[in-house]
Amino acid sequence: MEQENLENSQIKQAGAAIPRRSIWSGSITIGLVNVPVKLYSMIYDKGVTFHFLHKTDGQPLKYVKMCTKDDKIVPWNEVVRGYEVAKDEFVTFDKKELDAVKPESDRRIRINKFVDYFSVDPIYFDRTYALMPDKSKDAYGLLLTALEKKNKAGAGRITLRTKEYPALLHTYKGALVLTTLRYAYDVVDPSGFEELGKLKEPEKAELDMAVKIVNELSGEFDITEFEDTYMRKVEAMISQKRKGEKIQVEKLPEVEAKGLMAALRETIKQLEQPK
Amino acid sequence: MDELKNLTKVNLKNLDKTLYPDIKATKGQVIEHYIKMAPKILPVIVDRPLVLTRYPDGVDKAKVSFYEKNAPEGTPKWVKTKTIYSTASKRDVAYIICNDLDTLIWLANLAALEIHMPFSTAKNLDRPDLLFFDIDPEPPATLSDAAEVALLLKDMVSEIGLTPFIKTSGKKGLHIIIPIVPEHTFEKTRAFVHSLGIELAKKNNLVVSEFKDTKKPGKVFADYLQNSPMRTMVIPYSLRSTPNATVSTPLEWSEVKKGINPSDYTISSVVQRRVNPWKDIFEKKCKLEI
Numbered sequence: 001m002e003q004e005n006l007e008n009s010q011i012k013q014a015g016a017a018i019p020r021r022s023i024w025s026g027s028i029t030i031g032l033v034n035v036p037v038k039l040y041s042m043i044y045d046k047g048v049t050f051h052f053l054h055k056t057d058g059q060p061l062k063y064v065k066m067c068t069k070d071d072k073i074v075p076w077n078e079v080v081r082g083y084e085v086a087k088d089e090f091v092t093f094d095k096k097e098l099d100a101v102k103p104e105s106d107r108r109i110r111i112n113k114f115v116d117y118f119s120v121d122p123i124y125f126d127r128t129y130a131l132m133p134d135k136s137k138d139a140y141g142l143l144l145t146a147l148e149k150k151n152k153a154g155a156g157r158i159t160l161r162t163k164e165y166p167a168l169l170h171t172y173k174g175a176l177v178l179t180t181l182r183y184a185y186d187v188v189d190p191s192g193f194e195e196l197g198k199l200k201e202p203e204k205a206e207l208d209m210a211v212k213i214v215n216e217l218s219g220e221f222d223i224t225e226f227e228d229t230y231m232r233k234v235e236a237m238i239s240q241k242r243k244g245e246k247i248q249v250e251k252l253p254e255v256e257a258k259g260l261m262a263a264l265r266e267t268i269k270q271l272e273q274p275k
Numbered sequence: 276m277d278e279l280k281n282l283t284k285v286n287l288k289n290l291d292k293t294l295y296p297d298i299k300a301t302k303g304q305v306i307e308h309y310i311k312m313a314p315k316i317l318p319v320i321v322d323r324p325l326v327l328t329r330y331p332d333g334v335d336k337a338k339v340s341f342y343e344k345n346a347p348e349g350t351p352k353w354v355k356t357k358t359i360y361s362t363a364s365k366r367d368v369a370y371i372i373c374n375d376l377d378t379l380i381w382l383a384n385l386a387a388l389e390i391h392m393p394f395s396t397a398k399n400l401d402r403p404d405l406l407f408f409d410i411d412p413e414p415p416a417t418l419s420d421a422a423e424v425a426l427l428l429k430d431m432v433s434e435i436g437l438t439p440f441i442k443t444s445g446k447k448g449l450h451i452i453i454p455i456v457p458e459h460t461f462e463k464t465r466a467f468v469h470s471l472g473i474e475l476a477k478k479n480n481l482v483v484s485e486f487k488d489t490k491k492p493g494k495v496f497a498d499y500l501q502n503s504p505m506r507t508m509v510i511p512y513s514l515r516s517t518p519n520a521t522v523s524t525p526l527e528w529s530e531v532k533k534g535i536n537p538s539d540y541t542i543s544s545v546v547q548r549r550v551n552p553w554k555d556i557f558e559k560k561c562k563l564e565i
Contacts, residue, residue, distance in 0.1 A: 257279050257290065257303075260279060260303060260307055260310065261279055261282060263307050264279075264310055264376075266311070267311060267314060270314045271314055271317070271376060
């Protein structure tokens with residue numbers, strides 16, 4: 001769904017296109033204060049999306065679930081979810097059982113405390129959403145200005161779709177944004193790697209040299225210095241191919257459908273007539 | 276589109292796919308042809324196990340077509356079938372029975388451009404209710420020559436009290452059928468049709484009545500061999516796999532004459548014909564004394 005909001009080219013501008021539709025609405029709750037907001041996607045993952053088509057006739061392909069025993073296509077109503085408890089041993093769930101325990105979105109971003117934004121390691125950052133004022137702009141503006149002034153971020157939680165996330169409410173380029181966070185159990189602590197054991201203490205001369213290099217190459221971070229060269233090449237190929245042969249996906253054309261409907265009505269009438 | 280769904284159970288697909296590239300006719304037009312012809316087609320093919328020739332990628336020679344007897348995978352439950360054991364391939368074959376408009380539309384949606392029917396019904400497979408004469412001219416003989424032979428045959432069978440009906444094959448020949456009371460075996464009807472062919476050959480030297488002579492140039496073969504169980508002819512108003520989408524078209528006997536041209540009967544012209552020469556064909560069954 002997010003893909004359809006994208007413009008054809010994302011690399012010509014520094015930022016991605018503004019999405020047209022919000023994906024969630026609710027309010028930021030801080031104690032007794034509510035700030036109504038709409039939530040928009042801010043992050044796009046895929047550069048270029050390809051569809052799989054059938055080489056011989058150009059039609060889109062779909063995935064089917066096939067039984068590994070007899071290679072027959074299995075309809076959805078015969079699918080259950082299996083959790084592998086031991087090799088080749090499963091306990092099964094149907095969708096209803098799992099849905100029953102999923103949290104429901106209560107349409108709130110609950111903020112419990114305010115923290116220093118930089119105290120949250122970006123390792124935990126999952127996905128960032130733009131928050132826009134819904135109905136009243138006053139409360140939104142007030143909260144935004146307060147956070148900017150104190151350089152703080154609100155820590156709390158949000159339920160999106162059916163999953164609850166830890167979240168960080170912060171400011172970005174004059175807007176309130178919400179970054180969902182990963183749970184601690186989702187992140188590896190790298191100090192546990194054996195390879196880190198017994199790192200040699202560097203010699204002073206070596207260290208001085210290394211620090212000198214770091215100093216010389218220091219500068220401001222600028223995301224626009226980075227370019228997705230693969231995507232750029234693919235885009236060049238796309239625009240080249242656009243001029244050549246294109247595969248047209250066949251859809252029901254309205255005109256033909258209208259002709260068919262008229263013919264159908266006429267024939268049905270004729271067939272209903274007593275002989 | 277929702278409204279289209281209210282009119283037919285069939286999930287119509289790829290309507291703008293070109294099936295006849297030379298005349299740019301699409302699958303939508305093919306389906307429309309079968310819808311419009313349905314009132315004339317259905318009474319003839321009712322209760323007959325059908326055989327299809329499907330052209331999913333159109334009639335281009337380079338593209339695949341296939342002859343299909345067995346109801347294909349994904350055949351909806353509402354499509355009637357008749358299972359017949361095939362001694363040739365030693366397995367059951369589920370033939371499609373098309374007794375309603377939706378089934379006919381479904382066949383067209385499968386790009387089954389050509390639909391073939393046997394000369395007996397599912398209820399009484401071993402007792403043909405049709406005699407079939409395939410009047411097949413070998414070039415340089417033409418459809419005009421076939422017409423001459425057909426008229427001769429018509430006079431012959433009318434004399435013995437039978438009522439013949441005729442259609443173009445949609446290719447180069449003519450098909451004549453005679454409805455009969457289904458009481459004889461195919462062996463008998465085949466022998467009877469063969470004997471009429473022999474009579475014809477005596478009267479007109481254009482005609483050959485034996486299979487071995489079929490490829491003699493300039494001759495017209497009165498083919499009797501199709502009068503056998505599960506041998507078939509294309510159904511009336513079936514499209515053919517010709518570049519210009521010719522139609523196997525039932526004719527009034529008055530239309531059968533010199534100068535008759537198969538390409539006068541195509542997907543675009545046949546729909547305009549007001550006549551229904553095969554109307555009430557099964558009310559004219561004759562008791563055949565052999």
